[in-house]
Amino acid sequence: MNIFPAPKTHKLIVLYAPHAAREESAMIVAELALRGPVTVLDGGNRFIPYRVAQLLRRKTVDVASASKRLFIRRAFTCYEMNSLLADTPTLQRPYMILDLLNTFYDDHTPTCEVGRLLKLCLRQLHRLKTSAPVVITLAPPLVEERTFLIEQVCEIADEVFTIDAPRSLVIQPALF
Secondary structure (H helix, E strand, C coil): CCCCCCCCCCCEEEEECHHHHHHHHHHHHHHHHHHCCEEEEECCCCCCHHHHHHHHHHHCCCHHHHHHCEEEEECCCHHHHHHHHHHCCCCCCCEEEECCCHHHHCCCCCHHHHHHHHHHHHHHHHHHHCCCCEEEEECCCCCHHHHHHHHHHHHHCCEEEECCCCCCCCCCCCCC
């Protein structure tokens, strides 16, 4: 995470990775919690409190204080994500939005409705970034027809970071 910049107000940063940058986002949340309050909006059940606590323990003995600076809310449908963003107050603290599009990949919601809801969410993200930095994690869609969602989010981003999946070398052991 040495290449990831410190989030700044009026900036919207996107991390695009398999599994929505789960480990990277835990590191970012922990770092932000050490500095002050942070709002975490979770769209893909990606927030791992135990992992964040582990990362905090590496940097401070006062894990309880840092943990109290975390404000976590979850959405389980794209409608809930839209409401969650609309109901989030504009505060001067960083916003971390985990796996924003996960609920938009649900095939039970028509593509046109998903597009409409995402436009509303993008307006809310613009509102939030006027007072504090916004960091969003994204994962690839399950079906090709929902790729346009990623493109729309990345278009409004100030910076986009892509994290590739680690490559494992599979070596066939010699039998003889």
